[in-house]
Amino acid sequence: MLVDWVASLYQSVQATFVAHGWPLWVLAVLTAVLKVAGVLVWILLNVLFLIWLERKISGHVQNRPGPVYTGRFGLLQTLADALKVLLKEDVIPAGADRWVFVLAPLVAFVPSVMIWVVIPFSRGVQAQDLNIGILYVAALASFTVPSLLMAGWSSDNKWSLMGALRSAAQLISYEVPLILAELGVVVLAGSLRLSDIIAAQQRSVWFLFLQPVGFVVYFIAALAESNRTPFDLPEAESELVAGFNTEYSGFRWSIFFLTEYANLLGMASLAATLFLGGWSGPFLPPFVWFVIKTYFFVFLAMWIRWTLPRIRVDQLMDLGWKFLLPVALVNLVVTGVFVVL
């Protein structure tokens, strides 16, 4: 209903523009700004909630209550933390490459927001239904590597550098199986457009059942892409102090933190779209289904994070190149043959 209302509102505004002879590009810019604002609000609200959720889940996994003092159930904990981080001194190390150091968090953060342009929240609720949706997501995901390399290199710190090199190796290795797993879905749906993929799942079944192997590969690779335990090597606290963001503090650090959760949410929503049919589902409104499915993956990732130890850098490479890549390739070939037959 809301969707229809927004659509009719848009049409009436458009009619007003035409009637008064105002240039239509103003309207286009206005709608784009509104869409970006909507996506940003959605991400920031979610990240606030995600950080709280992570703390609660980790608390309950570890026999403790998690945050309880700030607000009901400690819900305001993240706000309090954000305030603390904002009030901190902005430190740029003396030896740092100033501009690269300042730019790195932005290069990390912006793509994690841009992914949301193509994610369908509900029927027709999508900032832009690109016909190359998946390609677009994959391209944006690889922006993480330069940003981490920039952060690690410009910090002028050996731990940062090692974290950055680790992350470059890791992200490149895991992007390949990730994309191959996504391709399995694309072959089944016959389209790169995310709305088409959802439509294809509505016609048959969730691709989780048609692509179980692809799903497992996707999930493992997505965990590695979003730097979460057991693949949190770029910032392995007990080894590299804090990895690429060792020298970051205050708000710059919090942007990296924000990016991490935005990426997690992005990966989870993409998983929901590709493998669990996105917003489609019975009884409940589509948007609620979308949130439920996304948070199912978020919970899974958090559960894994607080249970498993970290794997080692060489084992990570072995897993990526020697196991996930062949499995993903075979999966893709089998899927292709199946579709042709």
Added chain:
Amino acid sequence: MALDTHSERRTETLEIPGSDLPRTEEMMVNMGPQHPSTHGVLRAVLTLDGERIVDVDSDVGYLHRCFEKICEQQNYPQIIPYTDRTDYLAGMTNELALVLTVEKAIGLEVPRRAQYIRTIMAELQRIHSHLIWFGTFALDMGATTPFLYSFRERETISDFFEEITGARMMYNYMRYGGVRNDITSEWVKKVQAFLKRFPENLQEYDDLFTGNPIVHARTQGIGKISAEQAIAYGASGPVLRATGVPYDIRRADPYLVYDELQFDIATASEGDVWARYQVRMQEMRQSVRMLEQLLAGVPEGEIMGKAPRIIKVPAGHYYGHVDSPRGEVGCYLVSTGERTPYRLHWRSPCFVHLQLLPLMAKGHLMADMVAIIGSIDIVMGEVDR
């Protein structure tokens, strides 16, 4: 300068895994003294080729508090609280090392009840200390949850200590000739109840951490030393026993009432991180076994022997040692018959084990370094004293 002479001295030929790989420019990294996984203030100067460790030099002394020199100024009872602060995670066994040495020197009889209480405390301390080791080892491996599980049980044992000694870490509990406070039957019942459920907790740790394939992959074959190397470097405790040498002072040179107890010496043969892990997990189970026997048969009687008011150790050299959770803690005492020691040397196992670090770490990756430091269960308070 000092670092160069160190590396020249180590001339053993090592079989370095991965030494046939292509090499890049080497990088020197200071791991510590401020680092999350150096368990205090260890500074390890790593020479890295990529992530592979070419050389390790451990630099100690950041926590040096002149323990041995202070002992020369204090009379014997005043030394006891200082021993707590060497290995601050195993105060009871440190006190024992000193107290047993002095008692042997002046020929003091200790009542049976006091001996039982001392043994109970020493074994509780072993579990207490190994629980910290388990938690921090898991933390080093990147798993945060086992830490909180093991600290839950450690908390219970801390409460036991607090109830009897008044302190949770720095006990100052042993006395020449006995112990300071008596245990009560309610306390014994509480400890027995704890021991009943503790094996289930250990099973929980196994389910959570021990059986995990990632743990296996990260510990097996890492930081390997042979039994010969361990003996040559003077290793003791779990580090030595993990190489297959069943040497335990509780058996080899029994003190207190250990010769009356049924227990197995936990050993493993591989000598790697995984072996040391298994030995410590086994030792906790053996400690439970010992404590059950001890608590069932605490004799009635005095808790203090007839110690002289002023303790003067006859002139001479004395050595006493106990098996602490980390290895052989030794107390070498030189007396000239005064109220203070002429010289007191403290043999700390961690200091000895730290010398094995280059041997264990060379050729492995940075991440293994963390696992190796964790597996030798280092306490910097004891290394530096």
